[in-house]
Amino acid sequence: MAESRLIQGRYRLLELIGRGGMGEVWRAHDESLGRRVAVKCLKPMGAQHDQSFTRVLRERFRREARVAAALQHRGVTVVHDFGEYEGVLYLVMELLEGRNLSQLLEENKQHPLPVADVVDIAEQVADALAYTHEQGIVHRDLKPANIMRLTDGAVKICDFGIARLAADIGFTSKLTGTGIAMGTPHYMSPEQISGDHVDHRSDLYSLGCVLYEIATGVPPFDHDDAWAVLVGHRDTVPEPPRTLRAEIPEFFQRIVLDLLAKTPEDRPADAKDLRRRMGAAHQGRAHTVLPGPRPEQPPSREPRLPSWTRGMTTGQKATGTSIARPALPDHTAGLTSEWTTNTDPRGGPLVPAQSRPERPTPPPELLAVLTSRHNAGLSLGRLGRWEEAGEVHRAVAVEREHVLGPDHPDTLASRYEVGFTLSRTGRAADALREFGKVVDGRERTMGADHPETLAARQEMAYVLGQLGRHFEAHQVYASVLDSRERTMGHEHPDTLRCRHNLAFNLSRLGRLEDSYQMAYEVAAARARVLGAGHPDTLVTRYEVAYALGQLGRWMEALQTYREVAVARAQALGADHPDTLAARYEVGISLGRLGRSAEALELYRDLVDDRTRVHGPADPETLRARHGLGVNLGRLARWEEALVESRDVCALRERVLGSEHPDTLISRREVAVGLGWLGRWADALAVYGQVAQARERVLGSDHPDALASRNDEAHCLEQLGRHAEAVELYRRVAALRQQRGAQGR
Template sequence: MGETRDVRLIHGRYRLLDRIGRGGMGEVWRARDESLGRHVAVKCLKPLGQQRDPSFMRVLRERFRREARVAAGLQHRGITVVHDFGEYEGILYLVMELLEGKNLSQLLEENRHHPLAVDDVVDVAEQIAAALAYTHEQDIVHRDLKPANIVRLTDGTAKICDFGIARLGHDIGFTARLTGTGIAMGTPHYMSPEQIGGTQVDERSDLYSLGCVLYEIATGAPPFDLDDAWAVLVGHRDTEPEPPRSHRPDLPAYVDRIILDLLAKEPDERPRDAREVGRRIAAGRTGYVPTVRAAQIVPYPATQVVRSPQPRHEPRNPQEPRLPSWTRGMTTGHKATGGSGLRVTPPDSAAGLSGEWIPRPAGPATTGPDPAERPAPAPELLASLLSRHHAGLSLGRAGRWAEAGEVHRAVAAAREGALGPDHPDTLASRYEAAFSLSRTGRATDALREYRRVVEGRARVLGAEHPDTLGARQEVAYVLGKLGRHPEAHQAYTEVLAARERAMGPDHPDTLRCRHNLAFNLSRLGRLEESYRMASQVAQARARVLGPDHPDTLVTRCEVGYTLGQLGRWSDALQTYREVAAARAETLGPAHPDTLAARYEVGIGLGRLGRSAEALVLYRDLIDDRTRVSGPDNPETLRARHGLGVNLGRLARWEEALAEARDVRAIRERVLGPDHVDTLVSRREVAVGLGWLGRWRDALIEYRGVADARERVLGETHPDTLASRNDEAHCLEQLGRGAEATELYGRVAAQRRRG
C-alpha cells in the first residue's frame, strides 16, 4: 500500500488523522475532507487478503455498494449521515459525519457502569424509537443495534450508527466466514432469539435489541450478563429477564413494562412497531414525576458482578447444545464497555491504515506433561468439553451450585481421560468443582479437591505460580471454614510471603491474601493483630484502589468487626456507618452490599444498648431486603433474626420467641435443618423459651443444636462446645446440678484437646 503518508490519504481527498475506534469488521478514523475542508469520520472495512476468491470479492463489493447507497439515502435526525463510499487499494470505506459526543458504551464506562439518569434513559429511548420507526418504514433493518452503535451528541441528540454494515455481513455469508476464524459478528448480549436461531429477521429483531440496550442503560448491565457466549445465547433464547425495576426501584413502571415487552421471546409478542414504542414512551412521560435526583441513582459499581437471572425453564442439557452451528466457538464480544465504539485512541502512524488483522486466539496452547505418549484428542471433544465447562460456570453464576458441581466433576473426569490429570484444563475443572463443593457446604470434599489442584499445578507450573497460589489460598479459606484456623493461618502466611515476593506488597492479590489473613487472625482470638493488619490493608486498598472501592469497603467492614470483638462498639458502629454511607453513594441505597453494612450498623446499636434504634433500623432493612430479594432470602431472614434479638433485649420475649420460631421454620425449609443459620435461629428459640421460664422446652432445643453442630462440625469445634455449655446451663436451671457439672467438665476437656 505504499508509504505511510500515502496510506493516510484516500483517493487524494480523505486524509486519515487518527484512529478513534476499532470493531469486529473495521476501524474508524477521524479524517479531513481536503476537498470541502471539513472533518469527517471514515470507516474502513478489514483488508481482504488474496485468499478471498474472485467471486466472493465481486459479491462483497456489490453488496457493499448497495448497502452504502441505502445508508447514504437515510435522512433523519437520529441516524448518522453517510457522505461518501468507495474502495481504495482493496479497502472498502464509508465517509460519515464526525459526531461530537460519546456512544452509550462510553457513557456507561465513564460513569463506572452506573446506569444513566432516568430522564436520559427515557430521552434516548424516545429518540432511538423514532429513528427506528423511520428506517423500518423504509424496510431497512439494522441487525446490530447495541450501545456502541448509539451516539449521544453534546446537545443531547441520540444517533444510530452503522446502518447496513451488519446486514452486509449477514447477506454475503461474511458472518460464517469470520466466525470460523474466531471472530463473532454481532454482539451476543444484544441479539434477538430469531437472530440466534438463524430464522427470518425483521424490524422486530431491532426492537428486541433496543430492549437490551435500554435494559443496560437503565440498570447498568445487559439482561443476560454472563461471560461466555453460549450462556448468553441460551439466556436470550430460554430465560425470562428479571424486571429492570428489581435492580433499579426508582425506574418508572411504564419504562419497566416497555423494556420487558421489547424483550419478549416471540416477535409477535413485542410492540407492533417502533412507532408504538414511541407513543407508549410519550404517554408514560407525561405522567411521570421524578421523586429523587438522578445523581442518587447508582445501583451498579464498575467492579460489581451482577447476579444472573434465574431461568423459569430448565436449560437444555449443556452436553447437547441445540444452538445453531455458527455459534460454536463464538466469543461474547464486547458488552457496553467501549470496545467496538468510537473510543479515542492514540494515533498509530507506524502501523499504516490498519496493521495486521490477526484474530485473537482462544488461549495459549497447553499440553500435558507427556503429550507424545497420549493420542491427541479430537477437536470436537475438546470443544464440547469447553462448552460444558462454560455451562457449569453459568450454573454457578445463577446460584445453582449443586448442578454446577456435577457438571464440573464430569468435565474434569473427561478432561483427565483426554488430556491427562495435570493438564491445565483438567485442573481448571477440578478447581471449579472444588469451588462448587465449598458453596454447597461440603468443605471437607472441597479441601480434598483443592489440594489435588495445588499438587498438579505445583508440578506443572511451580509452587509459586499465580494459579498455584490461587488454589493454595482457597485451601486456606476452606481450612478456616472447617474451624482449622491454625492450619489456615500457616497456609495464608506462606501464600502471602510468596505473593509479596512475586507481586509486591500492594498488588491487589497480595492485599486480598492479607485481608484473609487478618480475618483468620480474629478467628484465632488474636484480635489486636487482626485489627492492625485489617487497618493496614484498608489503608493500602484506599491508596491503590480508592477509598470507596468495594474491596476497600470490605476490609473496612473487617476493621469494624474486629473493633466489635475488642469491645470498642462505638468505634465499630462509626466504621459501619461510614461504610454504609459510602456504599449507598457508590452502589445505591438498595444494593445488597449497602444493606449488609446497614445490618452491621444494627448489630452495633444493639451491642451499645440502643435496641429501640436497632428495631427501627431492622424493620426498614427487612422491608428493603424483602423488596429487593424476597421474603425467604437468607439476608432477609438474617435481618429478621436481628429484629428478634433486639425484641428480646427489650424484654419483649413473647414477640421475640414468635419471630425466632418463624425465621427458624423458613430457614429449615429454605436452607435445611442443619444449616448454620438454621441452628442459630433454633438457639434463639431456646433463649426465648428460657427467658419465659420454659426450661424443659429450652433444654430440648439447646441439646438439638449441640447434637447437630457436633454432627456437622465435630465435637471440639468452638460452636459445638458453646452449645454444650448452653445445654449445661439449662440443666442448672432445671436443678440437675450433677449432670451440669459433669457436662461442664467434659466441655473443658474437649476445649483443651481441641
C-alpha cells in the same frame, strides 16, 4: 443431529453456518414447504450428568420459543417452528442473508457506518421495537450482534426469546465478585445494572448505545474494564456524538442522547414516540448530509470516571473484546453472524506441547462443547446455583481429563471449579482434596509461583479455615503471600486479596489486634490502588469493622459499618446483598451498644427489603428476622420475641434443615424467650434438643455444644434441681479442660 441430516422428517440440514455457546445454526431446506430456512440447534448437555440443567433449558426453551413464534413483523426475525428431536432442542427461523451490525463495523475496520445508513437503521429498529413492545415483549439484550442488515437494506432484530432464554437459565454473565447482573456490558441500561425493574425503556437505552457506536465507531463508554463500563452507564454523561464525528446531524445527536438518559422517565416514552420524533426531524432537515473527514482510527477518549473503576474484569462489545475470567461466548449472536468459542476459558497459558504426554488431538468441536459447558457451569455458580454448577463441572472435568490429560490447564480449571462449588455447598473436606489435586497439577505444569497455582493454594487455605483448621490456613496464606509479594509486589490486587484473607484468618485464631492492624493496612492500600469506594476496599473496611467489634470497640465498629453501608449503596445499589449485609451489621453494633430500639427499627426495614428482594424464606431474610426477635427480647417484649423466634425457627427448619446451625440458633432463642417468661420446664426441653443436636453434628466437646449444656444447667438451677445442675456444670468443665489440653 448432523448425522441424520433430517429433523422430524422435514428439515434437511445442508450447511453449518454458525456455532457458539448455545449451539449451532444450519442452513436447511424445509422439504414440506420447499423453502430455505435456518435451524438453530441447542447443544445437548448430556442427560447422565446434567439432568437438572437440561430440564430447566427445555422448559425455558419451549416457553420462549412460543413467545418468539408469536412475533410477526418485518423488522423481527420470523420463527417458523420449534421442537425437540433425539434430545436436541431446535428452532426453525427464516434464513437471513446479510451481516449483523457488529460484523459491519468489523468489516469497516471499526470506522462508523455512513450517516444515512445509521439513520435508516435507527428508524427500522424503532419500528420493530414499537411492535414488540406493544406485544408486551422486552428484548433485554439488544446489541449490534442481534441486529441484522440484510442484503436488500432491510433491518431485523434477532433472538427475541433466545436472549431471554439465555438470561433465564444463567448463561448471562455477572461481574465477578459483585453480583451485578450483566447482559453485554456496553449496551446495558442503568436499571439493568442496578437490578431495578426493567421495561421497554431499557431496550430504548440499549438502542441508544448501538446507534452511538455505529455512528461514531465506539460505544458511549469505551473501556476495556467491565466495572468502568457499568459505572459509566450509571453515573457518567456520555460525550456528545458530534464531538467524535462532526457530520452527525444535530437532530440525531439529540435523539441518541435522549435515549441514553440515566432514568427511564427521561427517555422517549416508547418506541412509537421515538419513531415520531425521527420522522418529524426528517421533514425539518435537508435531504443530503455532507460527509466529514473519514477518521483513520477509531476515536479515543480519556475515561471520565473515578479511579476505582479501573483494573476490574474486562467486558464485551462489538469489537469482540473478551472477558478475562471467565470468558463467555456470545450466546445470542444473529443467525448469520460468526459464532466464536474459546478453548481456554481462563485465558491462562497452555502447557508447552513438548511437556505434554502424547495423545490424540481431540476434535475442535468436542473442545468447543466442553468450553461451552464449562462456561455454563460458571454462570450457574454466579446465580448461586452451586449444586447444579458442581454437576456440570464434574462432568466436564472427567471428559477433559479423558481427552486432554489430567494436568492440562483446562482439566485443572474444571477441577478448580469443582473444588469451588464443593466449598460453597458445605463440603469443605471434599473441596480441600480437590484443590490439593489442582495445586499438585499446576505446580508440575506451571510452577509453584504461577498465579493460577497460587490461586488454588489460596482456596486451599480458605477451605482449611472452613474446617476450623485456622493455624494450617494461616501457614498456607503466609506462604502464598510471600510468593505474591515476591513476584507481584506488595500492592498488587492479588497480593492485597491474600493479605485480606490472612487478616480474616488471624481474627479466627484469636489474634484480634494483629487482625485489626493488618485489615486496617490493607484497607488503606486498597483505597490507594483501587479507590475508597471500590468493592474490594469496602470488603476490607467491613473486616476492619468486624475486628473492632471483636475488640469491644463497638462505637468505632458502628461508624465503620455505617460508612461501608452508605458506600456500598452508592457503588453497588441499595438492594445489593453486600449493602444489605453491612446494614445487618449496623444492627448488630447498635444492639451491642444497648441501642436496641434503633436496632429494632433497622431490622424491621431490613426484613422488608430482604423480603422484597430475596423472598420471605431466604436465609438472609430469616437472619434479619432473627435479629429483630433478639432485639424485641432486649426490650423485654418477650411475648413478641417468642412468637418471632418460633416463626423463624420453623422456617429455617423447612429451608435449611433441623440441624443446621442457624436453625439451632433460632431454637435456642425460643428457649431463651421461654425462660424469660418463667416457663423453665419448657425451656429446659428445648435447650436439651439444641444440645443433643449440636453434639451429634459438632461433637460433645465443641464450644457450642458445651454452651448448650451450660444453658441446660442454668435451667435446672431455676427449677430447683441443684444437684443435677452441679453435676452438669462439672461435666462441662471437664470437657472444656480436656479440649484445652488437646489444643496445647
